[in-house]
Amino acid sequence: MADFGVSYFIKALSSVLTLILLVIIYSYLYNLENKGCACALTKDFSFIKGFTIFAIIYLLFSAMIPDEALYNNLGGNVVLINKFVDLIFVLVFIYYLYEVFKYTRYLVNEKCKCSVDSRREIIMIGSMIEFILIFVLFLLHIIIFVVASTFFNVVRSVNEGADEIREVIHDPISSIRKVPERLASSVREIRSDLGKTINEVGRTVKNTRGNNTYKLNV
Incomplete structure (x- = not known):
């Protein structure tokens, strides 16, 4: 019972923290766009905003449909395809986190005054930590x-x-x-x-x- 509780808690906490970061990113981007912050509307803005929405939906959808449900209803082939899709998502998500960090650094370096917000620093630090953790874990799995x-x-x-x-x-x-x-x-x-x-x-x-x-x- 203890092992199950710890593993489930860690997985749930990781998912919740990622979703919280994504929601903060989206709310920050929405606020910048809504108040017409011209110096923040860069060429990467649309990609970051669009993928943020997609990632939130994807993570919620994945959490609601476990692998055993897919296997029981659709078979092992579908589970294998789902794992491949997860792999593609992780690769794109790593790139996305890098772009988010680079975007917030750009706003700081360019002294974009209308982008000043406590969420900007939270996003910068959070995306950097998440990027390092996911990248290192992914790299270790590949190496092994x-x-x-x-x-x-x-x-x-x-x-x-x-x-x-x-x-x-x-x-x-x-x-x-x-x-x-x-x-x-x-x-x-x-x-x-x-x-x-x-x-x-x-x-x-x-x-x-x-x-x-x-x-x-x-």
């Missing part, structure tokens, strides 16, 4: 995935390569004939890996739901 995948593929390639080289030396004609078969085998392996990934996503969703239910009952 790449290192693990590379190590596995290198070991497998060395083993398979040694066998193929020996076969080419002893029987080159037979090796050439087996090229189409090897290509077909590679395609089958890709399909198999994709199927395993989808099944693994499904099992993870089911296990997460089962563990949460058990801990809640406890």
Whole structure:
């Protein structure tokens, strides 16, 4: 029960803080536009305002529809697509936070008097902290995935390569004939890996739901 409470609290707190930052950004931008602050209406203003609205809607929508609901109603393929969409959103969101920080710094450096507001400093500091945290976590996930995948593929390639080289030396004609078969085998392996990934996503969703239910009952 304690583990569930802590993990849920951290995730909920992170989402709430992000949403609060987005709401502050939108209210600040709306105020600048409403009072006609010309020095604040830069070329990046429309993108920042538009993506702020989109991010608020996306985060609220994602929070209301958990992965287990998608898996139970639409299957593992949809969950996998949803994860890919989440990845794209995170990449764009990292860029968005950078643009927000750069925008607020521009207002300070240009001494845009009509943009002076306590929210400006909150947005500047908040976007910088969020950018660093998300970027570092994303980078760590990528590094871990790449290192693990590379190590596995290198070991497998060395083993398979040694066998193929020996076969080419002893029987080159037979090796050439087996090229189409090897290509077909590679395609089958890709399909198999994709199927395993989808099944693994499904099992993870089911296990997460089962563990949460058990801990809640406890």
